[in-house]
Amino acid sequence: MLSQQKQPKALNIGRPRSPKIDRKVLAAAAKLVLSDGFGTLTMDAIAAEAGVGRMTLYRRWPNKAAIVMDAFVARVDPNTLFPSDGDYLETIRLQMRTMAKAFRGEDGVLIRALLGAAQLDPDLAAALRNRWTMPRRKMAAEYFREGMRQGYLRPDADPDALIDLLYAPIYYRLQMGTGPLSNAYVDAIFDHAMKGFRNDH
Amino acid sequence: MLSQQKQPKALNIGRPRSPKIDRKVLAAAAKLVLSDGFGTLTMDAIAAEAGVGRMTLYRRWPNKAAIVMDAFVARVDPNTLFPSDGDYLETIRLQMRTMAKAFRGEDGVLIRALLGAAQLDPDLAAALRNRWTMPRRKMAAEYFREGMRQGYLRPDADPDALIDLLYAPIYYRLQMGTGPLSNAYVDAIFDHAMKGFRNDH
Amino acid sequence: MLSQQKQPKALNIGRPRSPKIDRKVLAAAAKLVLSDGFGTLTMDAIAAEAGVGRMTLYRRWPNKAAIVMDAFVARVDPNTLFPSDGDYLETIRLQMRTMAKAFRGEDGVLIRALLGAAQLDPDLAAALRNRWTMPRRKMAAEYFREGMRQGYLRPDADPDALIDLLYAPIYYRLQMGTGPLSNAYVDAIFDHAMKGFRNDH
Amino acid sequence: MLSQQKQPKALNIGRPRSPKIDRKVLAAAAKLVLSDGFGTLTMDAIAAEAGVGRMTLYRRWPNKAAIVMDAFVARVDPNTLFPSDGDYLETIRLQMRTMAKAFRGEDGVLIRALLGAAQLDPDLAAALRNRWTMPRRKMAAEYFREGMRQGYLRPDADPDALIDLLYAPIYYRLQMGTGPLSNAYVDAIFDHAMKGFRNDH
DNA sequence: CACTAAGCGAGACGGTACGTCCCGTCTTTCC
DNA sequence: GGAAAGACGGGACGTACCGTCTCGCTTAGTG
Numbered sequence: 001m002l003s004q005q006k007q008p009k010a011l012n013i014g015r016p017r018s019p020k021i022d023r024k025v026l027a028a029a030a031k032l033v034l035s036d037g038f039g040t041l042t043m044d045a046i047a048a049e050a051g052v053g054r055m056t057l058y059r060r061w062p063n064k065a066a067i068v069m070d071a072f073v074a075r076v077d078p079n080t081l082f083p084s085d086g087d088y089l090e091t092i093r094l095q096m097r098t099m100a101k102a103f104r105g106e107d108g109v110l111i112r113a114l115l116g117a118a119q120l121d122p123d124l125a126a127a128l129r130n131r132w133t134m135p136r137r138k139m140a141a142e143y144f145r146e147g148m149r150q151g152y153l154r155p156d157a158d159p160d161a162l163i164d165l166l167y168a169p170i171y172y173r174l175q176m177g178t179g180p181l182s183n184a185y186v187d188a189i190f191d192h193a194m195k196g197f198r199n200d201h
Numbered sequence: 202m203l204s205q206q207k208q209p210k211a212l213n214i215g216r217p218r219s220p221k222i223d224r225k226v227l228a229a230a231a232k233l234v235l236s237d238g239f240g241t242l243t244m245d246a247i248a249a250e251a252g253v254g255r256m257t258l259y260r261r262w263p264n265k266a267a268i269v270m271d272a273f274v275a276r277v278d279p280n281t282l283f284p285s286d287g288d289y290l291e292t293i294r295l296q297m298r299t300m301a302k303a304f305r306g307e308d309g310v311l312i313r314a315l316l317g318a319a320q321l322d323p324d325l326a327a328a329l330r331n332r333w334t335m336p337r338r339k340m341a342a343e344y345f346r347e348g349m350r351q352g353y354l355r356p357d358a359d360p361d362a363l364i365d366l367l368y369a370p371i372y373y374r375l376q377m378g379t380g381p382l383s384n385a386y387v388d389a390i391f392d393h394a395m396k397g398f399r400n401d402h
Numbered sequence: 403m404l405s406q407q408k409q410p411k412a413l414n415i416g417r418p419r420s421p422k423i424d425r426k427v428l429a430a431a432a433k434l435v436l437s438d439g440f441g442t443l444t445m446d447a448i449a450a451e452a453g454v455g456r457m458t459l460y461r462r463w464p465n466k467a468a469i470v471m472d473a474f475v476a477r478v479d480p481n482t483l484f485p486s487d488g489d490y491l492e493t494i495r496l497q498m499r500t501m502a503k504a505f506r507g508e509d510g511v512l513i514r515a516l517l518g519a520a521q522l523d524p525d526l527a528a529a530l531r532n533r534w535t536m537p538r539r540k541m542a543a544e545y546f547r548e549g550m551r552q553g554y555l556r557p558d559a560d561p562d563a564l565i566d567l568l569y570a571p572i573y574y575r576l577q578m579g580t581g582p583l584s585n586a587y588v589d590a591i592f593d594h595a596m597k598g599f600r601n602d603h
Numbered sequence: 604m605l606s607q608q609k610q611p612k613a614l615n616i617g618r619p620r621s622p623k624i625d626r627k628v629l630a631a632a633a634k635l636v637l638s639d640g641f642g643t644l645t646m647d648a649i650a651a652e653a654g655v656g657r658m659t660l661y662r663r664w665p666n667k668a669a670i671v672m673d674a675f676v677a678r679v680d681p682n683t684l685f686p687s688d689g690d691y692l693e694t695i696r697l698q699m700r701t702m703a704k705a706f707r708g709e710d711g712v713l714i715r716a717l718l719g720a721a722q723l724d725p726d727l728a729a730a731l732r733n734r735w736t737m738p739r740r741k742m743a744a745e746y747f748r749e750g751m752r753q754g755y756l757r758p759d760a761d762p763d764a765l766i767d768l769l770y771a772p773i774y775y776r777l778q779m780g781t782g783p784l785s786n787a788y789v790d791a792i793f794d795h796a797m798k799g800f801r802n803d804h
Numbered sequence: 805c806a807c808t809a810a811g812c813g814a815g816a817c818g819g820t821a822c823g824t825c826c827c828g829t830c831t832t833t834c835c
Numbered sequence: 836g837g838a839a840a841g842a843c844g845g846g847a848c849g850t851a852c853c854g855t856c857t858c859g860c861t862t863a864g865t866g
Contacts, residue, residue: 017842039321042821053844058823089399112320115376119317120240125378133377154400160380161389162398164370169362171376172369175316176334177326179361188362196397197363198290199355219811243852254813259854423838441723444826455839460828491801517778518722521715522642527780535779556802562782563772563791564800570775571767577718577774578736579728581763590764598799599765600692601757620816645847656818661849 017060024050025057026071033068034106038113041068065117065124072110073131076102081136082143088152092143093190096166100181103174108181112174137163165193225251226258227272234269235307239314242269266318266325273311274332277303282337283344289353293344294391297367301382304375309382313375338364366394426452427459428473435470436508440515443470467519467526474512475533478504483538484545490554494545495592498568502583505576510583514576539565567595620663627653628660629674636671637709641716644671668720668727675713676734679705684739685746691755695746696793699769703784706777711784715777740766768796 028049032041041064047054061067082095103111111132118125141159148155153162169189173181229250233242242265248255262268283296304312312333319326342360349356354363370390374382430451434443443466449456463469484493505513513534520527543561550557555564571591575583631652635644644667650657664670685698706714714735721728744762751758756765772792776784 021843037321043823044821047844051844053842053846054823055825055845056843059842116317116320119313119376120238129378133379137379148400151400153398154396157393157398158389161370161393164373164379164390165366165393165398168369168373169365172365172372175320175372176330178330178334178338178365188359189365192358192362192366192397193394194397194399195355196393196395197354197358197366198395199349199352222812244854245852248813252813254811255815255853256855257812260811264853439723445828446826449839453839456827456841457829458838465827514722518719521719521778522640531779531781535781539781550802553802555800556798559795559800560791563795566772566775566781566792567768567795567800570771571764573775573778574767574771577722578732580732580736580740580767590761591767594760594764594768594799595796596799596801597757598795598797599756599760599768600797601751601754624817646849647847650818654818656816657849658819658851659817662816 021052021056022060025052025067026074029064029067030071030075030110033113034109038068038117062123063121065114065121066127068110068117069114069124069127069131072114075110076107081139088147088150089194092166093187096170096186096190097183099167100170100183100186103170104181108174115175166190222253222257223261226253226268227275230265230268231272231276231311234314235310239269239318263324264322266315266322267328269311269318270315270325270328270332273308273315276311277308282340289348289351290395293367294388297371297387297391298384300368301371301384301387304371305382309375316376367391423454423458424462427454427469428476431466431469432473432477432512435515436511440470440519464525465523467516467523468529470512471516471526471529471533474509474516477512478509483541490549490552491596494568495589498572498588498592499585501569502572502585502588505572506583510576517577568592624655624659625663628655628670629677632667632670633674633678633713636716637712641671641720665726666724668717668724669730671713671720672717672727672730672734675717678713679710684742691750691753692797695769696790699773699789699793700786702770703773703786703789706773707784711777718778769793
C-alpha cells in the first residue's frame, strides 16, 4: 500500500478518510493519465479534476505516482488469472493473451507509466512489486506447480523461471516497442518456451 | 542519435562542436546520475559539474535524458557481443552472464534510468531502441541464425522470439527487483529456454 | 465591540458564551503576540495555546486582530486617567508620562500591532477608535475643558487640537521609532506645547 | 534602501538589473494597492500585472511591502519641502497643508499601508524611517533652526520637538480617522502650536 | 597580425509545478 | 448540545527548474 497510512489513534474504523474522496481522486488521475500522459500529469490538475484541495492529495499520497498506482490497482484488482476449466497448457496461452490484450489498451498505458516512475522511486517500485507483480506471480507459480505435479510441465522446472520466460517478454515488448503485442507474438513466445530452442533432432 | 544536429550552415566539418565539451558534459552527467540518481538530476547541476553554460547543453541536447543516453552509449559502445571461439551454446550463456554482470553494476543504474525516462518520452524511447536495443538484437539474431544453420538451434525457431525469451527476463528482473541478477538466475533462464518447459516424458 | 455578537436564539442571557473560554483565549493571544509578534500569530496557534477548538474562535471573533483587540482592552480597561488631586497642569504631564511608560512596555507592543492591523481592516480601525481612542479622548477633552473654565488653559483653545498636540507625538514616536519614549521626550513635548514655539520677545 | 542589493561582482555598471523592469513592477504595485488595497495585494498579482515572473520579484525585493515602499518613494521623491520665498511662519503652515492634501489622496493610502506593514516588519520600518521620515525631518529641522536664528521661533526651542508637535497630529489623524485632514484642522494644529495652550492672561 | 564573428560562461528572465501554511467551513465524536 | 479535534476546498507563499535570452569574454580562422 503506497497511499499514506496516517494511522488513526485508535481503531477508529468509523471515519477512515472518506473513500468517496479516494474514488474521485483515483478516477481523475486515471482520466488525466490516459488523456494527456503521465509526463504532464500534475498534482494541481488532479486536484482540480477531482474537485479537491491540493492538501488533501498530499495528506493521502506522497506523490503523483502513488496516486496513479492506487488508481491502477483499483481498476484491475479482483480477477482470477487462470480459469480452472479447459486444457491445462492452453489455459496458460489464453492467460498470456488476456494480459497482452490488457497491455495493448489503457492498462498498458498505466503500467508503462508506473514502470517508468518506479525506476526513479524505490517506494513506488516496492509498491508495484507488492501490489501488482507479486500477487500475480504467486498465482502463476501455484498454477505451474500444479501443472508439474500433474505431469503437464517438466517436474524439474523452476516455476519462477517459467514465469519469467513467459511474461517478461510481454513487459519487454510493452516497454521497448520492438513490435506489436499481438496474439501471434504471444503464441510465438509460448510455443518456443514450451519446446525449447535447442535442436534435439 | 538523440543529441541535436544543429546543422552548421556550411559543411563545417572541421570544427564539429568541440568534443572536449561533450566529454566533460557526458562525464558530469554520468557521475551525477550514479551518485544522486536520475530523479534529482538537473540541467543546472550538469552544467555546473561540467563547468559549462546551460545554453551549451540546450544547444546540443534536447533534455537531460538525451545527455544520459549519450553518456550511457559512450560508456558501452564498442564491444563484440559474441566471441567467435568456444562452444556455440555456452557462448550464449556467457554473453548473458556478461550482460547480467554489467546490469548489476553502474550500467544497470544508467539503463534503469533510461528505461524509466523512455516511458515518458517517445523520442528517448526511439533513441534507446535505435542506439542500444536494436544493434544488439541484430547481432544476436545473426548469431542465432548462424546457430540454426549449423544445427545448434531448432531450424524452425524465430530468432526474435529467442532473443526475447533469453534477454527479456534479465531486463525484467533488473526493473522489477524480483530477485538478484545472479549467474544462477541467468543459468536457470538459459537452461529452461533450451529445454522448454513442456514435459515430454 | 469587535467580538462577534452571534445573537443567541433566545434571550439566553444566563449563559452568555462562557467567559472562562474568553479568558483562556485572550490570555493565549496576548502571550503569543508578546512572545512571537503579531505577524506570525495564527488562529491555530491561539486555539492550541488556549486548548480550544478553532471553531470556538471563529464563533466569537471574526479574525485574529479582533482577538488581540479584546485581549488588549481587557488588560487596560478600567483606570482613571486624570487623578483629581494635585497641580492641574502637572497632572497632564504625569498622565502623559504614564502613557509613555505603558507604551514602552507590553502595551506598546500590542497597540503597535493593533495600529498596524487597523490600517488594513476598517472594522478593526473602528473598534480601536471606539473602544480605545475615543473614550480616552473624551476624558481628556473633559479635563481640558475644565482647565479652560478654571483659567489654566487658554479660553479660546480647541480641546481636540490640544489632545492631538500632546498625544499624537507619543504615538508617532512609538510607531516611527525616531527616538525613545522617555520622560525627557514627554516633557519636551509638554513644555513646547504649553509655551508655543513662536518667539514673542 | 529596502530593495535587495545583490551587488554585481565588479563595477558592472553596464547591466545593473534593468530599471525597465523596476518601473513596470512599481507601477503595477502602486496601481494594485490603490485599486484593491494593501491587504489583498499579492506577489502573484503584482507579477501578473507587471508581466513579470514571480522569481524576478523575489530576486529584487524581500516581500510585497518592500515593493510598495519603493513604489511610494518613487512617486514622491524629488520635491523641495519649504519654498524659500514668502513669509517664514506662513511657509510652515503651507507646507503642512500640502502634506495634508497629499495624505488625503493616493499618497495617504500608500503611507497608511506602509505604516501598517512597518509595525510587523522591522526592516520595513527602518526603510520607511531612512527613506521617507528622516530626510523630511532633516529638512524641516534645518528650516526650524534657521527660523530660530532669525528670531521667528523661540531661540530655546528643540527643532525635533517642534517637528513632532506639528506633524505627528497629521499622521495621527490619518491613521486614527478621528476627523478629516482638512486645512481647518491643519490650521488649528499650527495655531495652537504657535501660541501654546497655557493661559498667560 | 590584427579583426571579426562564433561559441562560450554566466546568469537574469517569464513561466510552471512544487510542497507548505493558513484561512474559514464542515463534520465527527465525545462529554 | 456545545466543544475538541481535525479534515476539507481554496489560495498565497517562497523555491526549484525549465528553456530562452542577453551580456561580455575568449578564441579561432580570415583578410
